[in-house]
Amino acid sequence: MSLAVSCGRAFLTIGIFAQFVLILQRSQMLNLFFARLVVVLIAMGGLIWLYNWAKLVYASIDKILISLNFLPSELIFNNYPLSLGEEASVLFRRRLRSGKIIKTAGTVNAKVICEEEAISGKNDNPTITTEKVLTMSLPEVLVPAYESAIEVIFKLKIPQTAPPSFDATHNQIRWILEVSLDFQMLKESSKFYFQVQPQIISTN
Known part of the structure; x- marks a missing residue:
């Protein structure tokens, strides 16, 4: 090599x-x-x-x-309890603490709900069924800025054909006013339960 x-x-x-x-x-x-x-x-x-x-x-x-900054919500009826077929004015109020104001405008929406709850089955394993019988949306309300409280008056009428409030061991009929607040500083929804009695018919 x-x-x-x-x-x-x-x-x-x-x-x-x-x-x-x-x-x-x-x-x-x-x-x-x-x-x-x-x-x-x-x-x-x-x-x-x-x-x-x-x-x-x-x-x-x-x-x-x-x-x-807010005090608890209040719901004030002009007449209570309500009856079927009756019209009512409802004041919703959410006050601020002293010296506080709402700096921006916002809206308040509300709806009336009638729901039925039924309980079936055994006591140790019950089955709860909830069904909405009626839902009524109320007109939206605009709340201006620089207020010391959120105050809105709703007008509502309970249908005459709707069921009244009812509370038994295995069956309930509840009436609810659900109020939703939509502000820049506060967005929340609250439920208020109220009683609706059967229509009162005068015998006079």
Whole structure:
């Protein structure tokens, strides 16, 4: 074997080895790049989660602080209890504490609901079924800004053909006035249960 051939083979071997080392280094660098990319993505995901969590906590605390500015809701009927076929005026009031005002306008929506609840089955495993017998939406009311209370008067009429309030062991008929507030500083819904008695017919 000549010296030239031996040198050629040696250089070829060295070249192949050098190429393998270069590929290995590139592979390690690529793996390192992907590892760092995964770490960055995980960190970004963690930051996004932390931001959303902090935002949720802030919204919850803000809602609690806002609700503390309000006194409990009131519902005042001009005549109570109501009777079937009777018209009534209902005052909904949600006052703010002294010195507080509502800085933005908002809307108040309400609906009258009559629902029946039936309980069947055994006492240790009862089945409760609730069905809405009647739903009446009342006109939306706009409340202006810079008021010290949310006060709205609703006009409603109980249908003469509707069922009156009823309360037994396995069956109930309930009347509900559901009021929803939509203000920038307060968004909530409240339910008020009231009694509706059968129509009173005069015998005179």
